Amino acid sequence: MNATEQEEKEYLEVIKEKLTLAIRRGDEAVRQQSNELREKKEYLHEHQSGLDDADMVAAEQSINRMAFAGDLAVGQKRKLFKLLQSPYFGRIDFAPQGQKTPWPVYIGMYSFTDEQRRQGLIFDWRAPISSLFYDFELGAAEYTTPNGTIKGNIERKRQYKIRDGRMEFMLENDVNIHDDVLQRELAKSSDDKMKTIVATIQRDQNAVIRNETAPVMVIQGVAGSGKTSIALHRIAFLLYRFRETIAAKDVLIISPNKVFADYISNVLPELGEDHIPELVMEELAADLLNHEQPFQTFFEQVNALLEHHNPAFIERIQFKSSFEFLSQLNQYLVYIENNYYTWQDLRVGNTVVPSAFLQAKFKTYHRVPLLKRFPLVAQEVRDYVRHATGRKLSNGEKSTIGEAVPRLFKFHQVPELYRDFYRWLGRPELLKMDQRLEYADVFPLIYLRLRLEGISAFEHVKHLLVDEMQDYTPVQYAVLSRVFSCRKTILGDVSQTVNPYSSSSAETIERIFPQAEVVKLYRSYRSTIEITAFAQRITPNPNILPLERHGPEPAITQFASQEAELQGIKELIMVFLASGNHSLGIICKTRRQATQVHQALEAPGIHLLTADSTTFKEGVIITTAHLAKGLEFDEVIVPFASARTYRTEVDKSMLYVACTRAMHQLTLTYWGVVTSFLSA
Numbered sequence: 001m002n003a004t005e006q007e008e009k010e011y012l013e014v015i016k017e018k019l020t021l022a023i024r025r026g027d028e029a030v031r032q033q034s035n036e037l038r039e040k041k042e043y044l045h046e047h048q049s050g051l052d053d054a055d056m057v058a059a060e061q062s063i064n065r066m067a068f069a070g071d072l073a074v075g076q077k078r079k080l081f082k083l084l085q086s087p088y089f090g091r092i093d094f095a096p097q098g099q100k101t102p103w104p105v106y107i108g109m110y111s112f113t114d115e116q117r118r119q120g121l122i123f124d125w126r127a128p129i130s131s132l133f134y135d136f137e138l139g140a141a142e143y144t145t146p147n148g149t150i151k152g153n154i155e156r157k158r159q160y161k162i163r164d165g166r167m168e169f170m171l172e173n174d175v176n177i178h179d180d181v182l183q184r185e186l187a188k189s190s191d192d193k194m195k196t197i198v199a200t201i202q203r204d205q206n207a208v209i210r211n212e213t214a215p216v217m218v219i220q221g222v223a224g225s226g227k228t229s230i231a232l233h234r235i236a237f238l239l240y241r242f243r244e245t246i247a248a249k250d251v252l253i254i255s256p257n258k259v260f261a262d263y264i265s266n267v268l269p270e271l272g273e274d275h276i277p278e279l280v281m282e283e284l285a286a287d288l289l290n291h292e293q294p295f296q297t298f299f300e301q302v303n304a305l306l307e308h309h310n311p312a313f314i315e316r317i318q319f320k321s322s323f324e325f326l327s328q329l330n331q332y333l334v335y336i337e338n339n340y341y342t343w344q345d346l347r348v349g350n351t352v353v354p355s356a357f358l359q360a361k362f363k364t365y366h367r368v369p370l371l372k373r374f375p376l377v378a379q380e381v382r383d384y385v386r387h388a389t390g391r392k393l394s395n396g397e398k399s400t401i402g403e404a405v406p407r408l409f410k411f412h413q414v415p416e417l418y419r420d421f422y423r424w425l426g427r428p429e430l431l432k433m434d435q436r437l438e439y440a441d442v443f444p445l446i447y448l449r450l451r452l453e454g455i456s457a458f459e460h461v462k463h464l465l466v467d468e469m470q471d472y473t474p475v476q477y478a479v480l481s482r483v484f485s486c487r488k489t490i491l492g493d494v495s496q497t498v499n500p501y502s503s504s505s506a507e508t509i510e511r512i513f514p515q516a517e518v519v520k521l522y523r524s525y526r527s528t529i530e531i532t533a534f535a536q537r538i539t540p541n542p543n544i545l546p547l548e549r550h551g552p553e554p555a556i557t558q559f560a561s562q563e564a565e566l567q568g569i570k571e572l573i574m575v576f577l578a579s580g581n582h583s584l585g586i587i588c589k590t591r592r593q594a595t596q597v598h599q600a601l602e603a604p605g606i607h608l609l610t611a612d613s614t615t616f617k618e619g620v621i622i623t624t625a626h627l628a629k630g631l632e633f634d635e636v637i638v639p640f641a642s643a644r645t646y647r648t649e650v651d652k653s654m655l656y657v658a659c660t661r662a663m664h665q666l667t668l669t670y671w672g673v674v675t676s677f678l679s680a
């Protein structure tokens with residue numbers, strides 16, 4: 001069936017016709033449903049007075065059902081329209097064992113069935129059979145279904161590029177041409193937001209996407225290895241595979257900032273899924289602190305590190321990012337259990353509640369978080385006194401007990417205990433708590449809160465996705481592990497840390513989640529070989545495997561002065577505007593520098609992205625390396641690449657992140673002496 005390219009083109013027309021018909025039928029159904037809905041509402045309105053409660057409830061339920069069906073139909077129509085533009089991207093002819101003739105399986109973004117013949121015309125890329133396309137070339141192959149493994153033979157494999165309903169090309173996979181299609185995809189200029197990669201998912205990526213069993217999946221991948229893309233496709237896969245038990249609203253993405261969240265926001269809707277709730281780490285922290293405690297943000301912490309070298313500040317951060325610190329916090333919790341109670345008899349009127357009774361009751365509730373035990377023990381004491389006196393207690397007596405029981409313990413507020421922790425350590429100077437907490441104290445405080453008070457928020461979350469895992473500390477992970485007992489996908493790259501004093505590697509995360517499956521990805525897709533090799537000069541990684549794609553050598557351009565450099569950048573922007581590229585990122589080390597460049601270049605269409613920005617912008621963007629993390633641009637300019645700007649370990653991380661954002665072209669500019677990080 002459909003052996004030649006001509007036959008394929010004709011078949012495409014047949015499929016498009018069927019899709020058009022399905023859209024028409026869907027329209028008709030939607031029209032009918034909305035008419036029925038309107039009639040039902042009118043009927044209700046007119047007969048309101050004659051209907052009893054049960055009738056009203058039934059009518060409301062039926063209206064809700066109709067509205068829901070209407071929404072589904074609209075969603076389905078949207079998918080059909082998308083399919084009409086590009087119905088499928090792959091085909092495999094598969095003969096299951098024992099069958100001579102293979103049958104063609106066309107694979108697309110969504111499935112499409114011929115309702116009349118009950119025949120699958122297009123299979124969703126996430127369907128079990130579609131995994132054949134990603135995992136095998138011609139020859140013996142197998143795929144797993146919920147009912148077992150199906151073995152067989154792939155006799156033909158093709159890839160298509162269909163755009164606006166037209167077949168742009170068709171490739172026969174008798175050699176490994178997968179790379180060919182991938183090359184074409186990667187050579188394109190960037191989209192305004194992150195895009196889907198369903199047509200070119202690679203085998204190792206597919207294994208991560210389709211992993212159904214890992215309770216915690218840790219993806220450690222080099223810059224541009226597709227971690228974020230894979231994680232989002234994995235979510236789409238899990239939503240499809242477990243659609244009976246998990247919906248988009250049950251997933252939570254923790255993203256590093258709002259711009260990144262906006263940048264990735266298109267992927268899941270493109271894949272036909274609803275929008276997934278997301279939270280920035282600081283929003284999560286504020287929630288877990290009941291919005292009662294102001295704190296420094298991670299951006300502010302990193303900016304402070306970049307602006308001033310402050311050894312005491314660095315020491316505080318480093319200490320609080322260590323495993324040792326987490327273990328000290330745990331030891332402190334044991335210590336206060338054993339040492340901060342003052343056992344004594346409690347007198348209520350003429351009744352004496354013996355200290356042994358109090359001690360025993362506190363022991364009974366040892367599974368309850370410490371600061372939550374007081375009201376429970378107070379109730380036990382009230383019962384004791386009532387029993388002893390044989391009468392009801394007065395309100396005064398009740399409140400005496402309510403106040404006296406907590407007094408048996410030394411502290412009652414988590415922040416007091418947090419401060420005491422440093423005294424217990426013998427290092428009170430490690431806590432700087434002015435008007436607001438330092439960022440390094442935010443999660444330790446939350447951790448104490450969790451252990452001492454318990455927090456029950458976020459229990460509804462069934463899958464947690466954490467990006468930029470290298471930026472979070474052991475205490476942060478200890479918090480995440482306690483707040484989210486669900487399955488998790490955690491991804492990042494330790495080479496892209498923006499704060500080397502607080503970063504975590506996959507190994508660190510494995511210590512916290514011993515049940516984790518760790519996957520390492522070394523193939524880099526984003527940048528040309530030249531850009532990847534250049535970035536290796538800053539932070540070498542012998543394991544990185546750049547995809548064979550070439551472009552211009554990155555340029556390091558010297559200027560005589562800052563004015564000349566800014567003028568040079570203006571000219572580079574003009575060249576960019578005349579090129580066919582879509583996005584240019586001008587990536588600075590600090591916010592101050594980014595603002596300075598923005599002021600110097602001020603022109604319509606040049607956007608400054610800061611930590612306060614909430615959306616990703618197309619065109620020319622000026623920003624910091626910290627904010628650019630996770631984003632990508634056709635071209636990148638790194639201004640002020642001098643020895644004065646890039647000196648410390650943190651600076652070096654920033655430079656690496658900035659350079660690895662470039663897909664096709666990279667230019668570094670400076671005046672004075674070039675940074676030594678580029679001299680290797």
Ligand SMILES: Nc1ncnc2c1ncn2[C@@H]1O[C@H](COP(=O)(O)OP(=O)(O)OP(=O)(O)O)[C@@H](O)[C@H]1O
Pocket residue numbers: 182185186195197200201202205221222223224225226227228229230492493496525526629630631632660
């Ligand atoms: N299989 C693939 N097919 C096509 N494009 C791919 C594939 N894998 C990755 N890419 C592309 O490579 C680029 C990098 O992907 P992504 O941003 O997901 O990587 P990352 O590992 O999260 O990067 P970083 O950590 O550097 O931010 C994107 O443009 C993505 O579309």
